[in-house]
Structures are given as structure tokens and as C-alpha cells.
Amino acid sequence: MAELTLATLAAQAFTGLVLGMILVLLAIGLSLIFGLMTVVNFAHGSLYMLGAYLGFFLIGYTKSFWLALVVAPLLVGALGFGIERFLVRPLYGRSIDDPLLLTFGLSLVMVETVRLIWGKIGLTLDPPRELAGAVNLGFTYFPLYRLFVIGVTVVVLVALFVFLEKTNVGLIIRAGSRDPLMVKALGFDLGRVWLLVFGIGTALAGLAGILAGPMRGVYAEMGVTIIIESFVVVVVGGMGSLVGAIVAGIAIGEVVSLTTLFAPKFAEIMVFIVMALVLLVRPSGLFGESGLME
Amino acid sequence: MNRRAFLATTAAGAAVAAFPAILKAQGGDTIKVGFPGPTTGPFGALAKDQQQGASVAMEEINAKGGILGRRLEILFRDDQLKPAVGAQRTKELIENERCEFIVGGLAAHVQMAINEQTKKAGKLFISVSQSDEITARPDWGPLTFHEALNPTITSRAVGNWLAQNLGKKWWILYADYAWGKQNNAVLTEVLKRQGGVLLGSTPYPLGNPEFSAHLPKILAAKPEVLVTMTPGADNIAFLKQAISFGMKKEMKIAQPLHWLPQLKEGGPDLYADIYAGINFSWQLEDAIPEAKNYVALYRKKHNEPPGDYSAYAYSAIHEVARGITLAKVVNSDAVASALIANPVYNHYKGKQWWRACDHKAFQDLWIVKGRERSKMKGEWDFVDIVQKVAASEELDRSCKEKGFV
Structure with a gap:
């Protein structure tokens, strides 16, 4: 065992932050969609995977990582529009299980489709030249690309916050998740809001995918494990709570990272232990309101 | 119906009725070898490479007139990387297809x-991928042969070389399952015997794409060599992350094996300067005549150089043929006895031999190092051959250690 120093701890905390950022992006999308539509979107992991594959395709096609970083999430968001409008919408008003089963099936279809198109062997995605290499943070070397991932996530979160809190559309979304009937009675077209929110949520999954690609590789099953961790984050943070998703995402990232430092064998299981403990103390999660799931 | 029409009909009918018999007679003339492998699933590329190596051997043998005047036929089946499916396919190959x-x-x-299936049916089995148990009791059977290297031999050979040439302060990172743990145990023992220091040894769950949480403490510990057991897709994810953390500059990185399909997938930017062991690399064609023959045949048939695992399959098919020729009869027991009575062979990379007690194949292996992109000659030139490790029974566990008295 290496000597435990403040520098090691700081480096470990930093890697945990990056793990957390990807989880936050996924969990926010899940939470937005659940908060407004009470749809548990199981296809989220596959949309994350699709973001990475579309990113790979676009980089090959346009030779520009930056363009792909913008366009791939938009394409995934557009697909999200289609999923909401034509597949999920007919199921509103039915049991919460119906859209869950639908999106679960959809995720299997997407994985198989990607295998058909791009093959079973994974692909490698490189970070852009400008972001290759590591920087010296004083206490450790840290990959520039990972710092970039932190930066992008913060920018997206701030933008999302401004959108939800300071714009009229954001106001309608927030109102819609509190009391959809009242919002409808006031004459707003909730159908368009649903479409928009589903699109934003899925686009965030796509963004997480293309951001994760250069770090972890691109393969058809990449969404399978991360979707479970993302649901844990949503549950720990509180179903439907955006602040909860952010806090819990970072917390889970740090839990994984720090457990890896001290007891690597337990890093995986620790995530679920934390979830169990949080649920014991706060059954609705850290920032959740009770009653949403009933 | 006139006589002519009657004759024509009955003749056709007789021909149809006789046809299966004709087919059967032809089938009886070929010598059938069953070949299960995971052509679908995460090891698909390696399995395909193996099949291609086996096909090259089959065509080479048949072009020279077959074995005892009979053609050799290989029946490939997909085992989906699942033990139950592998057992079922093997049973079918033996019972329905009559593979000897x-x-x-x-x-x-x-x-x-x-x-398990071949033992039950009393058929010869030549295994062509890594395993320590297959040539040890209780799994081994009198008709079980093992052509591939195993974790003990590979990690002892690679570990010794690393300790003697790159440094004796190590960190080991391994996937937390059988293959990873076995290699970790062997490497730890090797390092101890070499008088080295193990700074740390960390397991991670197999199939995990994220290694960053492991890296800062390894960087802080400053090992001279980082040895990793990160199979399949993990290998590429790990190297990507290790490189992005600047680890290639801070320490040497090594692993027990390189696989050609994986080198192709990851490319030289990932694999340059990564050390590993390998049972065969096509560049050996320059030094070994048998290798030259194999690589040329393989290239001609498949338009690319052979991978390391294809060579095991190529050699094993040739051993079946050699055994039958020696025994002069298509029978598993006789072939097994003939191979053990004449244990020395050489199909693709120099002298190999079967050890009598456990039917383990002993063979040379090589230490290789990933090449930089700028130094590659052609798209498949991924490694520099650094050193040969000569075949030696010392590298494996002894007959006694494996449970043979």
C-alpha cells in the first residue's frame, strides 16, 4: 500500500468528481423525465451508448470532435422526440410499468441495432488533439480531457438551471411537474412540454455518451452497467429532484473513487450500501418529495 | 403408364432412395474433427482467427492427399462462450456427426x-487456449491434450523477464476472476523469487470500463513496472486511461499477453511500448522456416497475417493428423498413445513436445513490445520481438504439483 498523503487523497477526490459528472448528466435527464412524466426511462443507457457511437461516426465524417460534441447529443435528442411522441405518449395514463417495459425493450433493440451496424467489437474514440495529455495539478498529473469533462458538465448544468429557473418555458416545466392538471387548465399545451423535456433528457444522455467515449471506449454494452448506477443516483438524490441528482451523482462518484483507494474489492457494492443507508433514513431520497411514486 | 415412364420413375425413385446412402459413404470416407469455439460474443475475433488457422491446416493436409488416403473435415460450431452450450455442441459433434x-x-x-464431454465419450481432445486446470487433476483425462500456453508458464516467463530487465518494483492490477487471480498469484511468487518488491496489488471487477480511481495511488507509489491483467474490452479502456494519466512516461506497463485482434482494435497509439508475452507473432517468418510456411499459407487464404491464437489451432489440427498417421488408425486411444510415444513435433515455430504425465505441450514463447506507429511496416506490424523464452518444463508446475504421481 502506498503512503497515504493529502496529495493522494486530493487526486482521488478529483477522479471521483469526473466519475460523478457523467453520472450527474445521466441522472439529471432521468430525473427530469421522471419528474414531469413519471416515466422510468430504461432506454437511457442505450441512448448514452448511441451518443458515443454517433459521436464516433460524426468524428469520422466531419473530422471534428467539437462539431460531433454538439451534433451527436442533438441527434440523440431528436431521437428522444420521436420516442416520446410515437412510443411513450400513447402510454400516458396507464400504469407506470408500461412505459418502463417499453423503454426496456427499446434499449435491447438499440443495442442489437448498433451491433448490426458497427459490429460486436468495440471502437476507440480519441480525445481531440487540443485535449490530449495530462496536466500537472501540483498534487498529481491529471488528464486534460477529464478536466474538460468537468468543465462541460458545469456549463451544461448552469445553462439548465438558468433555463428552468429564469425562462417562461422553464416555469411551465416546473409547474407541470408539480400539478399537470392545473397547468392544462391554464391553457398550456403540455404535450409540447413533454416532448421538449424528453428531448432535453435524452440529449443529455447522448452528451454523457460522447464525453465518456474517449475515456472508456465505445461498445454496444456500455450503457448496461451505467444505467444501474444512474438509477441509484436518482434514487439517492430523490426521484424527480435535479439538485438531488447533482449532489447524489457527485457523492456516488466520490464513494466509488475513495472506496477504490482503500478497499478496491468493495467499490462496486459500496454504491448499493450507500443507497440502502440513504433510503433507511430518508425513504424518498436526499431531496425527494414523498408521494411521487404512488 | 407405359413401360418407359414406369422405368424412368422407378429409376429416379431408386436414385433418391440411394442418395443418402451415397452421402453417408462419402461421409465415412472423411476423418471428422469437431471444433467448438465462441464465434459470437466478446471473444468472437479470437475465435474466428482460430477457425481460420484450423482451416489452413485442413487444406494443407488435404492438398497433400489427406490422412491414410482419407480427407480431413473440420466441423466448426459456436459455443457462445457458455459452458453449457459448449458441452451440448461437443456432445452433438461426437454423437450425431461422429467426430472422433x-x-x-x-x-x-x-x-x-x-x-467433460470428451472424457465421457472417450474421444481425444486438444485444447487450444489458456488454462492451468485442464492439464491437472482432477480435470485432466487420459485423452486430454493441451496445445496452448497456460497462465503459469506465461506469467513465469513474462514475470522473470520483467524483473530481470525492467525493474523489480512492481504494482499489479488484475481483473477479479479466475484468470486474473491465477496470474496475480504466479506473478507475485515470481517477483518474490527474483527478490523484488510488490508495492501493491489491486483487483477490479471484470468488465469495468473505468479505471481512473485506481490510477492516482499507482502513480503516487512510483512502481518501475505496472503489470496488468485486463482482458477483453477492459484492456483498451485501461490503456486509454493509463496513458491519459501520463503513466506510460512514469513507468513501464506490461501484461501477460498481447492478442493480434486486440492490437488491431486498439492500435499503436495505445499499444506502443506495452510489453507482453506471445506464443506466436507473424514476424517470426523471417527467422523460422515453419513460421514462414504457415504465415504464407494463411495470408494466401485469408489476405491478412495470422494471429497468435490461430497458430494453436493450426498446430493442433496437424497433431491430430500426425497422430493418425503414426497410429495408422482413426481411433482416439491409439492416436493418444502414438502422440505420447512420439512426443516431439514442429508445425509452426520450432520444436514442441508433449509431456507424458499431463499431455501439456511445451513450446517457445516470446517477449514482445508494442511498436510506435511511425516504425510500423504495414498495417499489421504492431510488435517488436524483444526476446525468445525457450521451451522449458521448469516454467510449468511439475507433474507432482499437478496431482500426478
């Missing part, structure tokens, strides 16, 4: 399942 010999298997647990 089985060659194949990729991944230790599927080999075991195949081996």
Missing part, C-alpha cells in the same frame, strides 16, 4: 465443459 476428435475451446471454463 475434438479440437477447440476458448476460455478456461468452456474448455472444462468440452473436456
Whole structure:
């Protein structure tokens, strides 16, 4: 065992932050969609995977990582529009299980489709030249690309916050998740809001995918494990709570990272232990309101 | 119906009725070898490479007139990397297709399942991928042969070389399952015997794409060599992250094996300067005449150079043929006895031999190092051959250690 120093701890905390950022992006999308539509979107992991594959395709096609970083999430968001409008919408008003089963099936279809198109062997995605290499943070070397991932996530979160809190559309979304009937009675077209929110949520999954690609590789099953961790984050943070998703995402990232430092064998299981403990103390999660799931 | 029409009809009918018999007679003339392997699934590329190596051997043998005047036929089956499916396919190959010999298997647990079936049916099985157990009691059987290297031999050879040449302060990172743990145990023992220091040894869950949480403490510990067991897709994810953390500059990185399909997938930017062991690399064609022959045949048929695992399959098919020729009869027991009575062979990379007690094949292996992109000659030139490790029974566990008295 290496000597435990403040520098090691700081480096470990930093890697945990990056793990957390990807989880936050996924969990926010899940939470937005659940908060407004009470749809548990199981296809989220596959949309994350699709973001990475579309990113790979676009980089090959346009030779520009930056363009792909913008366009791939938009394409995934557009697909999200289609999923909401034509597949999920007919199921509103039915049991919460119906859209869950639908999106679960959809995720299997997407994985198989990607295998058909791009093959079973994974692909490698490189970070852009400008972001290759590591920087010296004083206490450790840290990959520039990972710092970039932190930066992008913060920018997206701030933008999302401004959108939800300071714009009229954001106001309608927030109102819609509190009391959809009242919002409808006031004459707003909730159908368009649903479409928009589903699109934003899925686009965030796509963004997480293309951001994760250069770090972890691109393969058809990449969404399978991360979707479970993302649901844990949503549950720990509180179903439907955006602040909860952010806090819990970072917390889970740090839990994984720090457990890896001290007891690597337990890093995986620790995530679920934390979830169990949080649920014991706060059954609705850290920032959740009770009653949403009933 | 006139006489002519009657004759024509009955003649056609007789021909149809006789046709299966004709087919059967032809089938009886060929010598059938069953070959299960995981052509679908995460090891698909390696399994395909193995099949291609086996096909090259089959065509080479048949072009020279077959064995005892009969053609050799290989029946490939997909075992889906699942022990139950491997067992089922093997049973079908033996019972329905009447295969007298089985060659194949990729991944230790599927080999075991195949081996159980061949043991039960009394058929010869030559395993062509890594496993320590397959040549040890209780899994081994009198008709079980093992052509591939195993974790003990590979990690002892690679570990010794690393300690003697790159440094004796190590960190080991390994996937937390059988293959990873076995290699970790062997490497730890090797380092101890070499008088080295193990700064740390960390397991991670197999199939995990994220290694960053492991890296800062390894960087802080400053090992001279980082040895990793990160199979399959993990290998590429790990190297990507290790490189992005600047680790290639801070320490030497090594792993027990390089696989050609994986080198192709990851490319030289990932694999440059990564050390590993390998049972065969096509560049050996410059130094070894048998290698030159094999690589040329393989290139001609498949338009690309052979990978390391294809060579195991190529050699194993040739051993079946050699055994039958020696025994002069298509029978598993006779072939097994003939091979053990004449244990020395050489099909693709120099002298190999079967050890009598456990039917383990002993063979040379090589230490290789990933090449930089700028130094590659052609798209498949991924490694520099650094050193040959000569075949030696000392590198494996002894007959006694494996449970043979």
C-alpha cells in the first residue's frame, strides 16, 4: 500500500468528481423525465451508448470532435422526440410499468441495432488533439480531457438551471411537474412540454455518451452497467429532484473513487450500501418529495 | 403408364432412395474433427482467427492427399462462450456427426465443459487456449491434450523477464476472476523469487470500463513496472486511461499477453511500448522456416497475417493428423498413445513436445513490445520481438504439483 498523503487523497477526490459528472448528466435527464412524466426511462443507457457511437461516426465524417460534441447529443435528442411522441405518449395514463417495459425493450433493440451496424467489437474514440495529455495539478498529473469533462458538465448544468429557473418555458416545466392538471387548465399545451423535456433528457444522455467515449471506449454494452448506477443516483438524490441528482451523482462518484483507494474489492457494492443507508433514513431520497411514486 | 415412364420413375425413385446412402459413404470416407469455439460474443475475433488457422491446416493436409488416403473435415460450431452450450455442441459433434476428435475451446471454463464431454465419450481432445486446470487433476483425462500456453508458464516467463530487465518494483492490477487471480498469484511468487518488491496489488471487477480511481495511488507509489491483467474490452479502456494519466512516461506497463485482434482494435497509439508475452507473432517468418510456411499459407487464404491464437489451432489440427498417421488408425486411444510415444513435433515455430504425465505441450514463447506507429511496416506490424523464452518444463508446475504421481 502506498503512503497515504493529502496529495493522494486530493487526486482521488478529483477522479471521483469526473466519475460523478457523467453520472450527474445521466441522472439529471432521468430525473427530469421522471419528474414531469413519471416515466422510468430504461432506454437511457442505450441512448448514452448511441451518443458515443454517433459521436464516433460524426468524428469520422466531419473530422471534428467539437462539431460531433454538439451534433451527436442533438441527434440523440431528436431521437428522444420521436420516442416520446410515437412510443411513450400513447402510454400516458396507464400504469407506470408500461412505459418502463417499453423503454426496456427499446434499449435491447438499440443495442442489437448498433451491433448490426458497427459490429460486436468495440471502437476507440480519441480525445481531440487540443485535449490530449495530462496536466500537472501540483498534487498529481491529471488528464486534460477529464478536466474538460468537468468543465462541460458545469456549463451544461448552469445553462439548465438558468433555463428552468429564469425562462417562461422553464416555469411551465416546473409547474407541470408539480400539478399537470392545473397547468392544462391554464391553457398550456403540455404535450409540447413533454416532448421538449424528453428531448432535453435524452440529449443529455447522448452528451454523457460522447464525453465518456474517449475515456472508456465505445461498445454496444456500455450503457448496461451505467444505467444501474444512474438509477441509484436518482434514487439517492430523490426521484424527480435535479439538485438531488447533482449532489447524489457527485457523492456516488466520490464513494466509488475513495472506496477504490482503500478497499478496491468493495467499490462496486459500496454504491448499493450507500443507497440502502440513504433510503433507511430518508425513504424518498436526499431531496425527494414523498408521494411521487404512488 | 407405359413401360418407359414406369422405368424412368422407378429409376429416379431408386436414385433418391440411394442418395443418402451415397452421402453417408462419402461421409465415412472423411476423418471428422469437431471444433467448438465462441464465434459470437466478446471473444468472437479470437475465435474466428482460430477457425481460420484450423482451416489452413485442413487444406494443407488435404492438398497433400489427406490422412491414410482419407480427407480431413473440420466441423466448426459456436459455443457462445457458455459452458453449457459448449458441452451440448461437443456432445452433438461426437454423437450425431461422429467426430472422433475434438479440437477447440476458448476460455478456461468452456474448455472444462468440452473436456467433460470428451472424457465421457472417450474421444481425444486438444485444447487450444489458456488454462492451468485442464492439464491437472482432477480435470485432466487420459485423452486430454493441451496445445496452448497456460497462465503459469506465461506469467513465469513474462514475470522473470520483467524483473530481470525492467525493474523489480512492481504494482499489479488484475481483473477479479479466475484468470486474473491465477496470474496475480504466479506473478507475485515470481517477483518474490527474483527478490523484488510488490508495492501493491489491486483487483477490479471484470468488465469495468473505468479505471481512473485506481490510477492516482499507482502513480503516487512510483512502481518501475505496472503489470496488468485486463482482458477483453477492459484492456483498451485501461490503456486509454493509463496513458491519459501520463503513466506510460512514469513507468513501464506490461501484461501477460498481447492478442493480434486486440492490437488491431486498439492500435499503436495505445499499444506502443506495452510489453507482453506471445506464443506466436507473424514476424517470426523471417527467422523460422515453419513460421514462414504457415504465415504464407494463411495470408494466401485469408489476405491478412495470422494471429497468435490461430497458430494453436493450426498446430493442433496437424497433431491430430500426425497422430493418425503414426497410429495408422482413426481411433482416439491409439492416436493418444502414438502422440505420447512420439512426443516431439514442429508445425509452426520450432520444436514442441508433449509431456507424458499431463499431455501439456511445451513450446517457445516470446517477449514482445508494442511498436510506435511511425516504425510500423504495414498495417499489421504492431510488435517488436524483444526476446525468445525457450521451451522449458521448469516454467510449468511439475507433474507432482499437478496431482500426478
